[in-house]
Amino acid sequence: MSDLVIPVALPLAAAAVSTMLGRFPAARRVIGVGTLLATTAAAVDLLLTVSDGSVVVGHIGGWPWPLGITLVADPLAAIMVVVSSLMLLVVLVYAIGSPKTSDETGFFHPVYLILAAGVSLSFLTGDLFNLFVAFEVTLTASYVLITFGGDRLQVRHGVTYIVISLVASALFLTAIGLVYASTGTVNMADLSDKLGEVTPALRSGLGLLFLVVFGIKAAIFPLFFWLPDSYPVAPSPVTAIFAGLLTKIGVYAIIRSHTLLFSHGQPSRLLLVVAALTMLIGVLGAVAQDDVKRILSFHIVSQIGYMVFGLALFTLAGLAAAVFYIVHHIIVKTTLFLVAGLMEERAGTGALRRLSGLMHTAPVLAVLFLLPALSLAGVPPFSGFVAKLALIQAGFDAGAHVTVGVSLLVSLLTLFSMTKIWAGAFWGDPMESDTIEPRRLPPLMVGATACLVVASLAFVVAAAPLYELGEVAARGLVDPSVYVTAVRGG
Amino acid sequence: MIAVLVVAIGVLYGCGVYLILQRNLTRIIIGLAVIAHGANLLLLVAGGRAGSPPIAGTDATAFADPLPQALALTAIVITFGVTAYLLAIAYRSWLLTSSDIVEDDIEDRRIAAHLDSPPAHGGEHR
Numbered sequence: 107m108s109d110l111v112i113p114v115a116l117p118l119a120a121a122a123v124s125t126m127l128g129r130f131p132a133a134r135r136v137i138g139v140g141t142l143l144a145t146t147a148a149a150v151d152l153l154l155t156v157s158d159g160s161v162v163v164g165h166i167g168g169w170p171w172p173l174g175i176t177l178v179a180d181p182l183a184a185i186m187v188v189v190s191s192l193m194l195l196v197v198l199v200y201a202i203g204s205p206k207t208s209d210e211t212g213f214f215h216p217v218y219l220i221l222a223a224g225v226s227l228s229f230l231t232g233d234l235f236n237l238f239v240a241f242e243v244t245l246t247a248s249y250v251l252i253t254f255g256g257d258r259l260q261v262r263h264g265v266t267y268i269v270i271s272l273v274a275s276a277l278f279l280t281a282i283g284l285v286y287a288s289t290g291t292v293n294m295a296d297l298s299d300k301l302g303e304v305t306p307a308l309r310s311g312l313g314l315l316f317l318v319v320f321g322i323k324a325a326i327f328p329l330f331f332w333l334p335d336s337y338p339v340a341p342s343p344v345t346a347i348f349a350g351l352l353t354k355i356g357v358y359a360i361i362r363s364h365t366l367l368f369s370h371g372q373p374s375r376l377l378l379v380v381a382a383l384t385m386l387i388g389v390l391g392a393v394a395q396d397d398v399k400r401i402l403s404f405h406i407v408s409q410i411g412y413m414v415f416g417l418a419l420f421t422l423a424g425l426a427a428a429v430f431y432i433v434h435h436i437i438v439k440t441t442l443f444l445v446a447g448l449m450e451e452r453a454g455t456g457a458l459r460r461l462s463g464l465m466h467t468a469p470v471l472a473v474l475f476l477l478p479a480l481s482l483a484g485v486p487p488f489s490g491f492v493a494k495l496a497l498i499q500a501g502f503d504a505g506a507h508v509t510v511g512v513s514l515l516v517s518l519l520t521l522f523s524m525t526k527i528w529a530g531a532f533w534g535d536p537m538e539s540d541t542i543e544p545r546r547l548p549p550l551m552v553g554a555t556a557c558l559v560v561a562s563l564a565f566v567v568a569a570a571p572l573y574e575l576g577e578v579a580a581r582g583l584v585d586p587s588v589y590v591t592a593v594r595g596g
Numbered sequence: 597m598i599a600v601l602v603v604a605i606g607v608l609y610g611c612g613v614y615l616i617l618q619r620n621l622t623r624i625i626i627g628l629a630v631i632a633h634g635a636n637l638l639l640l641v642a643g644g645r646a647g648s649p650p651i652a653g654t655d656a657t658a659f660a661d662p663l664p665q666a667l668a669l670t671a672i673v674i675t676f677g678v679t680a681y682l683l684a685i686a687y688r689s690w691l692l693t694s695s696d697i698v699e700d701d702i703e704d705r706r707i708a709a710h711l712d713s714p715p716a717h718g719g720e721h722r
Contacts, residue, residue, distance in 0.1 A: 269616070279638075
């Protein structure tokens, strides 16, 4: 029970304390890192408890089910909380080292902790309205972070992000209202039964509305246009954590709603088409870009397609592959954005036509970029290869040949745009600014990035047990009866 | 009564969408607020018929459904906070650009210029 509450309540309390300690930056850093360490520990403990496929349930405030606020940790939620806490911790260390966010009087630390609480709550909640609140907590913190510098570009693109998120929130609220009107409950375990009783037309209408709402958050085709515009303008650590976690909350919500609430039991043609188009359009966008962060932002969209593909199959293997893919993607994508931040820090720009020769002047940076970049493209023996192999095998087993073909083509184009960054930024003659007066990179930033690169390599070594864990999570998704019984009886 | 509310909800959503599609940031913000009002009314309607106030110690069978009221209350608070932040951003935007109009996307403009006249180097990024 306490493991369920800590990842949500502790960062919120710490954010309050951190706000009051505005004049003591060192204390703020200790509180931030300490809180996220405690959160990670609680999350790991939680994962160990549920790694056999069981479900931990907590009813907050003692209200009887299904009236009160329910927190639920099934294997999928626990995996997500562990990975997200780890990423939040590493990126906070990176942010402390980064000149852009180490602003000593600013509100970076408290807002970041609130973001952490919102992310954990989104994964752990067992109630639709509470999911809405968790989204809002996360988003409100992200509004502040994305416009953190307050300059003209950030305000312009921050407005796009805020307005599109608010439209999605309004739609979410509408969907919740309609669900309540048709079933009389907003508890997800309860809805799992009661949505089966409403008419099929109403049920698919509601399912579609939720897909649109979560699709905007997850940036699936055709609702992704806001992402490549708004993400690149934020400070690097912020972009990294957004890229790693925020869209994945949307993907998690799609998976949760489509297995628990609107279960199909067979491959969904709509989702397969959406997945293929998301992959393809995302990667084509990336190929056309020139700025490192924009290229990587389009790749987020493309990669979301792979995750939706795994879900769309609605088989055990497909869902297990999707879970594995999400974890791989969170680690690798966060790393790549951290490296992009380092490149900007070093060269003062992220535009490929201005970057050149970083391999000679900053060889460490080149290694830090190359490993996750190859992993993202799915080159063996990196984690991306394992994830894509599992996904493609699942796709063949389910007979989704077209989408499998598209995903292979997209892998090739991903590799192409990664080589484009490599050729543009790392090869060639060193830049003038870099040879005359080389800028030193803060060791804390490099250390944090290196930690994540090592983590992604360790992920390959431990691929077999981790994939089994993914299968345990997928089993709980294919057959939600364990989830529903646990929530009801708890 | 519910029919009146349903019409009101429709009108609110319609007006909100119209306002969001404008280019003035303040109108967009008002549009978002109007849609949020529509959604809150929708939550109330979702609770069914009106009844007596749900206060402990009174006749429970005559209660209005208290849950949608709690949901709407939470949603109102959230909308209030976010709208306040958005207004602050709009003010910041006005300070920076002296205009309330949402500018074109700079990257889009650059690509459009690139398409009109395809030189080797493309437009300058700013």
